[in-house]
Amino acid sequence: MMKISHNKGEEEMKKITVILHVLLILLLCSCTSSILNTNQNLSKFEEENFGKRFTPAELQADLNFLVKTSLSVHPSFYSAVDSLTFQKELLKIRSNLKEPATRIEFYKRIAPLLAMLNNGHTGIIAPAEEWNSYLNNGGRYLPFRISYENSNGVVVKKNLDSNSTIKEGAKIIRINNLSADSLFNVIKKNYGGERDVWRNMMAENSFNQSLWLYGVKPPYRLIYSSANSKNEFNFETEGKISDQTKNQNQANRTRYKRYTFNMLPDKIGYINYTSMGNDPENPFEEFLAKSFTELKSKSAKGLIVDLRKNGGGNSMYGDLLLDYVTDKPYKDAAKKVWKMSPEYKSYWRGRITWWLRWLSYPPAVWLARIFFDEAKIFTADDGESIVYDFPETTPGNNPLRFNGKVCFLIGTDTYSSAVMLSNAAGDYKLAELIGEETGGIPNEFGDLYQFSLPVTCIQVYLPTAQFVRANGDATDRRGVLPDIEVKQKPEDTKLGIDTGLETARLWILK
Numbered sequence: 205m206m207k208i209s210h211n212k213g214e215e216e217m218k219k220i221t222v223i224l225h226v227l228l229i230l231l232l233c234s235c236t237s238s239i240l241n242t243n244q245n246l247s248k249f250e251e252e253n254f255g256k257r258f259t260p261a262e263l264q265a266d267l268n269f270l271v272k273t274s275l276s277v278h279p280s281f282y283s284a285v286d287s288l289t290f291q292k293e294l295l296k297i298r299s300n301l302k303e304p305a306t307r308i309e310f311y312k313r314i315a316p317l318l319a320m321l322n323n324g325h326t327g328i329i330a331p332a333e334e335w336n337s338y339l340n341n342g343g344r345y346l347p348f349r350i351s352y353e354n355s356n357g358v359v360v361k362k363n364l365d366s367n368s369t370i371k372e373g374a375k376i377i378r379i380n381n382l383s384a385d386s387l388f389n390v391i392k393k394n395y396g397g398e399r400d401v402w403r404n405m406m407a408e409n410s411f412n413q414s415l416w417l418y419g420v421k422p423p424y425r426l427i428y429s430s431a432n433s434k435n436e437f438n439f440e441t442e443g444k445i446s447d448q449t450k451n452q453n454q455a456n457r458t459r460y461k462r463y464t465f466n467m468l469p470d471k472i473g474y475i476n477y478t479s480m481g482n483d484p485e486n487p488f489e490e491f492l493a494k495s496f497t498e499l500k501s502k503s504a505k506g507l508i509v510d511l512r513k514n515g516g517g518n519s520m521y522g523d524l525l526l527d528y529v530t531d532k533p534y535k536d537a538a539k540k541v542w543k544m545s546p547e548y549k550s551y552w553r554g555r556i557t558w559w560l561r562w563l564s565y566p567p568a569v570w571l572a573r574i575f576f577d578e579a580k581i582f583t584a585d586d587g588e589s590i591v592y593d594f595p596e597t598t599p600g601n602n603p604l605r606f607n608g609k610v611c612f613l614i615g616t617d618t619y620s621s622a623v624m625l626s627n628a629a630g631d632y633k634l635a636e637l638i639g640e641e642t643g644g645i646p647n648e649f650g651d652l653y654q655f656s657l658p659v660t661c662i663q664v665y666l667p668t669a670q671f672v673r674a675n676g677d678a679t680d681r682r683g684v685l686p687d688i689e690v691k692q693k694p695e696d697t698k699l700g701i702d703t704g705l706e707t708a709r710l711w712i713l714k
Contacts, residue, residue: 246654249307249333249661257304258659264301266657267314270664274318274326277653277666279543279589284322284398293317307331307660308417315394318664324397324406324619325649329663335413344422344443345412350376350388352404358384360428361408364444373431379415380425387420399683401616402643462517463488465495472712473499473507473606474705477525480517480621488521496528496604506609506712512639512704516620523597525625526634529610533596534632536624537646539672540592544584548653548668552581609712611636613704614686619644624671626684631674638708639690642683646673 258266271294275281282290297313305313308331315328339345347365350358358376376384388407391414395406407414415421422443429436462479463486475495482488499507507529519536526534580590599605612635614626619642627646629635649667656663672678688707696703 246663247656247658247661249331251333251337254334254337255306257306258310259304260301262659263305263310264298266310266659266662267298267301269658270314270318270328273547273655273664274666276545276587277543277547277668278321278326279541279649279668279670281321285320290317290320293320307662308334310660311662312394312417314662319394319396322396322398323649323667324395324402324644325652325665325667326396327665328394329665330394330410330413330417331662335416338416339446342445343416344445346379346415346422346424347441347444348376349408350411351408352388352392358388365441368439368441370426370428370439371430375429375431376426377429377436378425378427380420382420387415387418390418397643398645398648398681399616399641399643402619405617405643461486463491465491465498467498467502467504468508468709470709470713471502471505472709473504474510475507476510477622478513480514480519480521480625482521488524492524492528493604496606499606499608500604504606504608506611507606508611508613508705508708508712509635510613510705511618511622511626512613512615513617514619514622515617516622516644519621519624522621522625522628526597526628527599527602528604529606530632530634531599531602531605532632532634533598534628534634535594535596535674536628537594537671538674538676539594539678540669541672542581542590542592542651542669544581544586544588544590545668546586547655549582549584549586551653609636610634611638611708611711613708614639614642614684615704616640616643618642618684620648620650623648623684624674627674630684630687636688636711637684637686638688638711639686639704641685645681645683647671647678647680 294317297317300313311328311331315330318326318328347363347368348360348370349362349364351361353359356375360370360372360374360376363370363372378384379387388411391411392403392407394414395403395410397403397406422441424441424443426439426441427436428439462477462481462483464476466474468474473495483491509525509529522536584590612626612629614637618626623642623644623646626637626642630637647670649670651667651669652665653668654663654665673680688711690704690707692703693701696706
């Protein structure tokens with residue numbers, strides 16, 4: 205038998221631990237408060253099964269799988285709902301699964317269950333395959349985008365039908381003899397969220413699809429009142445044919461941009477940052493270098509970063525941005541409490557390149573744990589929580605760093621990792637925050653695990669970790685608060701003026 209010297213053995217172990225350390229750091233840094241696309245756990249629902257009615261036994265099996273997995277994965281399942289209340293609702297759903305049902309019918313029964321947890325990173329995704337098939341085959345939908353105002357109910361936000369006489373701001377009172385407000389509140393119960401404005405936004409965005417899911421289909425007979433009158437009017441429409449064909453879907457994805465930059469008048473730079481991810485055709489690091497080169501070459505007076513429509517992504521990209529606007533040390537979050545479940549550990553092992561996967565099993569991972577705590581991701585007991593205290597990030601030297609006035613626009617649609625970015629900027633005074641309180645809160649759940657129910661293929665997403673806001677105050681249940689609070693003014697809307705953007709521009713120029 206060949207013998208290995210003690211020193212050679214130490215060198216080999218160091219190599220192993222270094223490789224594993226790098227892998228685990230990458231895993232840790234890649235963890236965000238956005239949805240992880242766990243493809244190995246997702247199943248596609250095939251078209252030949254559209255309309256299939258599943259037996260009560262099959263539905264019960266999916267419900268059992270949902271509850272079991274949720275309790276296993278979620279880091280603090282009952283933090284926002286009383287356990288007895290939840291179990292009572294669960295028992296009610298179980299007792300009503302006595303007849304065969306389609307997966308659309310099943311979704312409508314179980315979606316409100318997870319929404320009870322009042323967390324925007326916990327939920328059930330409405331079946332999309334049937335809806336997309338309906339649209340692609342000429343199906344029609346209500347030709348309005350709506351918003352919900354607590355004082356006014358369901359209001360037309362945008363008219364998508366050029367032939368319609370209904371103007372923006374009109375209140376929709378009834379749709380096919382059903383109360384529009386009641387329909388909205390039924391839809392809203394399918395979505396969780398720490399703040400009511402976030403749940404409203406989710407229901408607004410899904411309103412047309414949800415009408416179809418609940419059987420409210422064309423022709424649409426509406427009763428409405430105009431924005432400036434209480435008089436009620438009748439209106440009927442066959443609905444709008446979708447332009448969301450496969451080719452147009454691809455074109456839309458091509459047109460969609462996660463981030464754009466342009467110079468506004470008065471030498472003010474503007475980054476519209478809608479998603480914290482990377483565009484392979486315009487890599488984020490290259491985008492930043494080009495944008496800040498232009499800011500420098502044009503002697504910009506200030507920079508506006510618009511996060512009002514940013515629902516999150518990978519927080520790593522927020523750090524890349526901050527490196528260009530500050531040299532101050534900061535934290536995105538103070539702490540992360542990470543629950544290790546068998547499902548989540550299996551997911552992470554699947555993320556490691558196959559030829560290095562052995563490093564995530566004993567004895568390599570146990571030996572590596574002697575040198576660094578990150579190895580706990582694979583050595584922790586099922587159900588154990590790992591507490592990770594984030595160190596401060598200290599930006600390095602950056603010759604393109606902008607030293608002028610910087611502000612971030614935030615709002616009710618700012619969520620997830622975009623909240624972490626806003627929170628870091630606010631708690632550490634890295635930029636002025638202008639707008640409205642964010643829809644998400646910094647003390648949030650995140651690092652999502654997504655999977656499909658085994659029978660119906662309905663997709664579910666759950667958090668695996670809990671984050672503590674940058675300043676370490678775990679008791680704060682508010683969103684990120686602006687330094688300058690601004691709401692869109694109706695009179696500005698009529699004139700096509702963005703109130704928040706105009707306020708930011710004036711702040712830079714003063």
